[in-house]
Amino acid sequence: MLAEEAGAASVRQLPTLRLFKIRMDLEMEGDTSALTQAAAEAPAETEPQPYDDLDVAVIRALQGDMPVVPEPYAPAAEALGMPQGRFLDHLQGMRERRLLRRVAAILYHRRAGFSANGMGVWKVPEERIPELGPRMAAVRGISHCYQRPTYEDWPYSVFTMAHGRSKDECDAILDSIAVDTGIEERSTLYSSTEFKKIRLLYFTDDFKRWESERL
Numbered sequence: 001m002l003a004e005e006a007g008a009a010s011v012r013q014l015p016t017l018r019l020f021k022i023r024m025d026l027e028m029e030g031d032t033s034a035l036t037q038a039a040a041e042a043p044a045e046t047e048p049q050p051y052d053d054l055d056v057a058v059i060r061a062l063q064g065d066m067p068v069v070p071e072p073y074a075p076a077a078e079a080l081g082m083p084q085g086r087f088l089d090h091l092q093g094m095r096e097r098r099l100l101r102r103v104a105a106i107l108y109h110r111r112a113g114f115s116a117n118g119m120g121v122w123k124v125p126e127e128r129i130p131e132l133g134p135r136m137a138a139v140r141g142i143s144h145c146y147q148r149p150t151y152e153d154w155p156y157s158v159f160t161m162a163h164g165r166s167k168d169e170c171d172a173i174l175d176s177i178a179v180d181t182g183i184e185e186r187s188t189l190y191s192s193t194e195f196k197k198i199r200l201l202y203f204t205d206d207f208k209r210w211e212s213e214r215l
Contacts, residue, residue, distance in 0.1 A: 012154055018129070018147040022101075022154075023135035032169050035141030036176035044051075045063035049098055056203050058090060062103075063201055117163050118170040120177065124184035129157060132181050136160050141173035156187065 003011045061076040070076075077087035094100040124132055128145055136158060137145035144161040164171040167190065178184055 009109075012151055014148040014159075016146045018133065020133040020145040020147070021098070021142065022144050022146075022173060032164070032172050034128075035139075035164060035169065035173050037140055038138040039140050049154040051097075051099055053096060054090065055099060058087070058094070060203050062091075064199070065102075070170065082103070088147050109135050116165065116167050116170050117161060118167070118174065118191075119189040120160045120162055121181050121189065123155045123179075124158045124183055132183065133158055133179060138150040139173060139177060141169075142177075155185075 002008075057080055058076070059078050060074075061145055064070045067075060071084065071198075073091075074084050077084040080087065082090075091100060091103075122136070133145060134146060136137065136142065139159075139160075141162050141164060142160045143163055144159070146159055147157055148159055160172040160174070164170040164173060169179050170190075171188070174186065174188060178186065
């Protein structure tokens with residue numbers, strides 16, 4: 001449907017097969033070399049996890065902007081008719097079950113000076129992906145790292161998003177990965193125009209509404 005609306009001649013679906021990292025570490029005071037250094041980062045769990053109606057209700061109540069108040073979880077707990085202590089205990093349980101990664105403030109990295117980003121896509125042999133994926137993900141200047149499907153006309157299996165203060169800094173981050181892994185076959189996809197960037201909300205009727213309007 002999106003391809004038809006965009007008038008695209010062909011489409012390649014690239015779902016995440018294995019997630020190695022989703023986290024941004026900005027070196028506000030460090031230089032380019034700091035962004036090329038490795039920091040331990042364990043692969044993220046991507047297998048579907050079971051959840052129940054209470055989990056869904058908690059996600060619906062908490063996602064989005066939180067109030068700047070002494071007890072920011074209190075409004076969500078009250079909306080669900082739960083004591084705040086029980087609400088926090090449930091959140092901790094969701095974290096242990098890998099349903100919740102973290103609750104954090106959003107930093108608009110472009111406003112912070114990190115205005116360049118390049119998606120480095122790598123032709124990594126299938127048998128080496130489990131070894132090299134975590135190594136690529138460990139680089140501080142990489143915010144996202146994952147394995148995606150390949151096609152006859154698209155041989156790149158590992159994707160790494162580099163963030164820097166300039167295109168040269170992104171290139172330096174990706175070049176350091178090439179030196180460390182020995183993988184030379186890569187391309188870099190640089191963002192030229194940002195058309196949309198919003199926070200994804202789960203368990204809403206937005207998609208159903210969007211779909212019904214186009215069927």
